[in-house]
Amino acid sequence: MDNKNKNEEIKPVNAKWVGVVGFLIAVTLLTIAIFLSVNQEKMERLSKLNETTSGKQTEAASSILSKNVNEIKANEILGTADKDDKLNTLNKTLENSDNSKSTDKPDLKKTESDIKEGSKTNEVKTETNNSNNQNTIKSDTSKNKANDNKKTSKSKTNEATEKEENSSQFVKPADGEILNEFSMDSLVYSNTLEEWVTHRGIDIKGEMGSNIVSIAGGTITSIKNDPRYGLSITIEHDNGLKSIYSCMLSTEDGLEEGVKVSQGQVIGKMGNSGVFETADGAHLHFELIQNGDYINPEMYIK
Numbered sequence: 001m002d003n004k005n006k007n008e009e010i011k012p013v014n015a016k017w018v019g020v021v022g023f024l025i026a027v028t029l030l031t032i033a034i035f036l037s038v039n040q041e042k043m044e045r046l047s048k049l050n051e052t053t054s055g056k057q058t059e060a061a062s063s064i065l066s067k068n069v070n071e072i073k074a075n076e077i078l079g080t081a082d083k084d085d086k087l088n089t090l091n092k093t094l095e096n097s098d099n100s101k102s103t104d105k106p107d108l109k110k111t112e113s114d115i116k117e118g119s120k121t122n123e124v125k126t127e128t129n130n131s132n133n134q135n136t137i138k139s140d141t142s143k144n145k146a147n148d149n150k151k152t153s154k155s156k157t158n159e160a161t162e163k164e165e166n167s168s169q170f171v172k173p174a175d176g177e178i179l180n181e182f183s184m185d186s187l188v189y190s191n192t193l194e195e196w197v198t199h200r201g202i203d204i205k206g207e208m209g210s211n212i213v214s215i216a217g218g219t220i221t222s223i224k225n226d227p228r229y230g231l232s233i234t235i236e237h238d239n240g241l242k243s244i245y246s247c248m249l250s251t252e253d254g255l256e257e258g259v260k261v262s263q264g265q266v267i268g269k270m271g272n273s274g275v276f277e278t279a280d281g282a283h284l285h286f287e288l289i290q291n292g293d294y295i296n297p298e299m300y301i302k
Contacts, residue, residue, distance in 0.1 A: 182297060204284045212269065218237040219261075220267075226246060
């Protein structure tokens with residue numbers, strides 16, 4: 001009896017659970033159906049939107065392509081001439097045709113011919129202008145060369161005049177030929193040192209014991225035995241000019257620092273006391289300094 005009662009109680013419970021599971025399955029299937037329906041609707045809308053957008057893009061691309069083709073044709077007709085002027089002329093022709101309600105179309109072939117002729121005319125004018133410009137440039141170049149030649153000639157004349165004026169103010173410090181020239185921009189070979197060196201003065205070759213004179217009036221500022229150029233005298237002149245006499249054998253009696261000398265006055269005897277130039281024999285090493293810079297003495301002495 002007890003088992004029979006238990007079976008009767010279990011049957012209603014099982015029926016209840018079956019009903020719940022069936023309800024859940026039904027809800028799940030309905031949800032899936034709704035979800036699929038919504039997704040399908042969205043896909044249809046998206047497809048329509050893509051078709052509309054694609055159509056608009058195709059129309060825009062077609063419009064742009066058509067515009068570019070028209071511009072290319074217009075450029076071919078207009079050529080290299082002034083396009084704005086030719087377009088204005090063509091537009092005016094079309095407007096006049098519309099105003100007169102004429103059925104005749106403008107003669108594009110004639111217009112194109114006129115444009116080509118105008119282009120050729122412009123090319124001829126351009127070539128003519130270029131030719132004229134080249135001739136002008138050549139003419140200006142010739143003038144510039146002529147001016148440069150005149151300036152060079154004047155410069156040489158001025159240099160010669162300046163040298164002549166300077167040489168008239170000074171006398172040669174010793175008799176004899178120039179053994180070594182002034183060279184501050186390039187090297188000269190020293191027979192004594194056996195190497196290439198600069199030479200900041202000139203060497204005047206002469207006989208041992210011959211006279212050395214002052215090139216101009218001035219004041220003795222130094223008498224010393226230079227370790228390179230031997231016995232030397234420095235005389236200060238006007239306008240910041242100094243003269244230096246080196247490699248001397250001896251100086252005249254009575255000469256000392258502060259003593260004034262006159263132009264052509266004997267100041268010493270030619271010798272060979274300069275250690276740097278002993279291989280050159282008896283000579284005068286002569287230097288000129290203008291405002292602290294060594295200058296070429298040949299431009300100032302006769």
